[in-house]
Amino acid sequence: MENRQTPIDADIVRRRLAASGLNNLAQASIREIKKLVDQIEADSGQKFVRMEMGIPGLPALQVGVDAQIQALKDGVAAIYPDIQGTAPLKREVARFAKLFLDLEVNPEYCIPTVGSMMGGMACFLTVNRMWADREGTLFLDPGFPVQKQQCKLLGHGYRSFDMYEFRGPKLRAKLESCLQDGKVSSILYSSPNNPSWICLTDEELRIIGELATQYGVVVIEDLAYFGMDFRKDYGQPGQPPYQPTVAKYTNNFILLISSSKAFSYAGERIGVMVVGDKVWTMRSPDLLRYYNSDQFGYALLFGTIYGLSSGTSHSAQCALAAMLKAVNDGTVDFVEIAREYGEKAKVMKRLFLESGFQIVYDKDLEQPVADGFYFTIAYPGMQGAALLSELLHYGISAITLDTTGSERTEGLRACTSLISRAQFPVLEERLKRFHQDHPVAAAVR
Numbered sequence: 188m189e190n191r192q193t194p195i196d197a198d199i200v201r202r203r204l205a206a207s208g209l210n211n212l213a214q215a216s217i218r219e220i221k222k223l224v225d226q227i228e229a230d231s232g233q234k235f236v237r238m239e240m241g242i243p244g245l246p247a248l249q250v251g252v253d254a255q256i257q258a259l260k261d262g263v264a265a266i267y268p269d270i271q272g273t274a275p276l277k278r279e280v281a282r283f284a285k286l287f288l289d290l291e292v293n294p295e296y297c298i299p300t301v302g303s304m305m306g307g308m309a310c311f312l313t314v315n316r317m318w319a320d321r322e323g324t325l326f327l328d329p330g331f332p333v334q335k336q337q338c339k340l341l342g343h344g345y346r347s348f349d350m351y352e353f354r355g356p357k358l359r360a361k362l363e364s365c366l367q368d369g370k371v372s373s374i375l376y377s378s379p380n381n382p383s384w385i386c387l388t389d390e391e392l393r394i395i396g397e398l399a400t401q402y403g404v405v406v407i408e409d410l411a412y413f414g415m416d417f418r419k420d421y422g423q424p425g426q427p428p429y430q431p432t433v434a435k436y437t438n439n440f441i442l443l444i445s446s447s448k449a450f451s452y453a454g455e456r457i458g459v460m461v462v463g464d465k466v467w468t469m470r471s472p473d474l475l476r477y478y479n480s481d482q483f484g485y486a487l488l489f490g491t492i493y494g495l496s497s498g499t500s501h502s503a504q505c506a507l508a509a510m511l512k513a514v515n516d517g518t519v520d521f522v523e524i525a526r527e528y529g530e531k532a533k534v535m536k537r538l539f540l541e542s543g544f545q546i547v548y549d550k551d552l553e554q555p556v557a558d559g560f561y562f563t564i565a566y567p568g569m570q571g572a573a574l575l576s577e578l579l580h581y582g583i584s585a586i587t588l589d590t591t592g593s594e595r596t597e598g599l600r601a602c603t604s605l606i607s608r609a610q611f612p613v614l615e616e617r618l619k620r621f622h623q624d625h626p627v628a629a630a631v632r
């Protein structure tokens with residue numbers, strides 16, 4: 188094995204790994220892997236098949252770019268945006284909620300944030316401080332690793348479980364076992380799920396909603412991949428089917444809606460949080476430890492959002508308002524555009540399977556997991572960190588599932604967005620070589 192020729196010079200990989208200070212690839216973050224691979228690419232002069240980071244592989248919605256340029260030309264760069272967001276954006280967010288979620292929300296409670304990353308941070312900061320006797324967030328894993336990092340940064344506690352084993356009615360007892368000591372203040376999950384791409388059903392959302400109401404917990408529903416369960420068409424304004432949401436089953440909700448993947452607007456760092464009326468108007472004296480008001484919405488806006496960033500880029504708000512208006516008016520079908528990720532996933536999964544890999548999270552209840560932005564892979568007999576380290580020699584990068592709170596430590600998360608179709612033959616050839624170099628024993632097959 189030591190003398191084998193690999194597409195990427197093994198010395199370069201070894202040197203860069205050693206210099207990176209990453210003692211354990213299993214725990215390496217997306218950004219750490221990205222930096223490592225940038226360096227190996229530069230040293231080797233070889234382009235990787237990059238699957239570690241969810242950078243949109245599609246161009247930003249043009250209507251947003253045009254609106255942002257115009258806003259800058261009109262002089263908004265000089266003007267602090269209002270902390271609660273611009274009126275046109277708030278109006279379009281509320282319309283979007285009605286047309287794509289079938290949900291009535293108050294535009295006043297729709298707040299722009301610097302990406303859903305900041306939306307999550309603002310939620311943890313405020314929700315987890317509402318009750319002094321509670322500990323923090325319950326994550327329904329696997330999940331987006333940096334959200335737990337945010338809780339850690341804030342000194343909040345968190346708990347989690349891998350929901351793959353608790354789908355359908357089984358979710359109720361498991362969830363209840365986590366909530367019944369009264370220590371949880373918020374629940375967070377993404378659906379479609381990063382990284383497994385399972386999509387919670389209405390039955391499961393009902394369970395989460397009912398228990399959130401029963402235990403007085405706020406659900407933070409992360410809709411970063413809004414509408415991207417491509418088995419359904421969630422992209423027609425005002426027409427069913429609608430993107431499923433917990434907001435149908437509890438008033439204790441905050442929705443995080445990101446422009447990054449749905450509108451390929453990741454670079455401008457803009458998203459919105461939609462706070463349910465009940466949560467916005469909740470009062471808790473424990474908030475007064477940190478804020479001038481005991482009312483959640485007031486504390487969120489004039490305490491948390493003000494303190495974090497004093498609002499969100501003015502021109503990016505103009506862009507998002509224009510993009511939402513276009514999809515609300517039905518002139519842009521954002522789901523149809525994003526469907527490309529699902530098409531690529533189909534081909535990529537086939538290439539991995541043909542070279543001896545397996546899909547880790549392969550079922551969404553009884554159905555095969557849908558094709559979307561992410562999929563998860565494993566290779567017989569290898570743990571995630573070892574597999575990642577080996578794949579780096581073949582010019583393929585991903586992140587381990589260990590970092591996502593998954594119990595499936597043998598796996599990696601692969602992202603379909605950045606790889607171009609022109610790279611598929613390279614991926615195929617590299618995977619075949621990997622497979623030849625790593626024969627799978629009949630017994631483990």
Ligand SMILES: Cc1ncc(COP(=O)(O)O)c(C=O)c1O
Binds near residue numbers: 444446457
């Ligand atoms: C589940 C999830 N939540 C939030 C985000 C971050 O979104 P934003 O770019 O809006 O900060 C991502 C990005 O990959 C994500 O996968």
